[in-house]
Amino acid sequence: MVRTTRRTRLAALAALGGTLTLSGCAVANPITTAEPYAPSDGIRVAVSDEVVVENLMILTEGEGQPGHLLGAVVNRSGEDVEVSFTIGEGGATVPVRVDAGEHVNFTDAGITTQSVDAEPGATIPATVSMPSAGDAQVEVPVLDGTIPPYDEYLDQA
Known part of the structure; x- marks a missing residue:
């Protein structure tokens, strides 16, 4: 039981770390598809x-x-x-x-x-x-x- 709780906590901690890391990318890099651009030849x-x-x-x-x-x-x-x-x-x-x-x-x-x-x-x-x-x-x-x-x-x- 202690082992399962420890694994669950480690998995939750790893998921939280991954979420924070990936959300940091959006802060540091602008979302280019939100910027106006010329999608054609002109x-x-x-x-x-x-x-x-x-x-x-x-x-x-x-x-x-x-x-x-x-x-x-x-x-x-x-x-x-x-x-x-x-x-x-x-x-x-x-x-x-x-x-x-x-x-x-x-x-x-x-x-x-x-x-x-x-x-x-x-x-x-x-x-x-x-x-x-x-x-x-x-x-x-x-x-x-x-x-x-x-x-x-x-x-x-």
């Missing part, structure tokens, strides 16, 4: 706490060819906002107005560029800005239409 740009650009990328058939901007601006704030995009160095600035609590999908908006200064597989510098939040300098991936479903968008560029 990039994610947090313009402010409540305004985010999701899956931003450019599709083109080649360097110097027209391009099609893909992605969306999501406005989780209670105010209408205007987010501006400048693609490439010296490129034209394109403003995108997003109502409070809404989103604008670039595919629906038909935002295109006349010429992309990078070949597919590269990145191109861009500025994403909002008057109340400032500018974010980002590198936007340039893709071609070889990956479905992107091939259908090049016909629209």
Whole structure:
């Protein structure tokens, strides 16, 4: 009987030690799946706490060819906002107005560029800005239409 009680206590002590050790890992290491990230081929740009650009990328058939901007601006704030995009160095600035609590999908908006200064597989510098939040300098991936479903968008560029 004494032996069984001792084994039970040792097992409980070992379980408690293991639980404390494993719970310590969660304290020392952040839970990465709780962090926002871009799960697709484009990039994610947090313009402010409540305004985010999701899956931003450019599709083109080649360097110097027209391009099609893909992605969306999501406005989780209670105010209408205007987010501006400048693609490439010296490129034209394109403003995108997003109502409070809404989103604008670039595919629906038909935002295109006349010429992309990078070949597919590269990145191109861009500025994403909002008057109340400032500018974010980002590198936007340039893709071609070889990956479905992107091939259908090049016909629209």
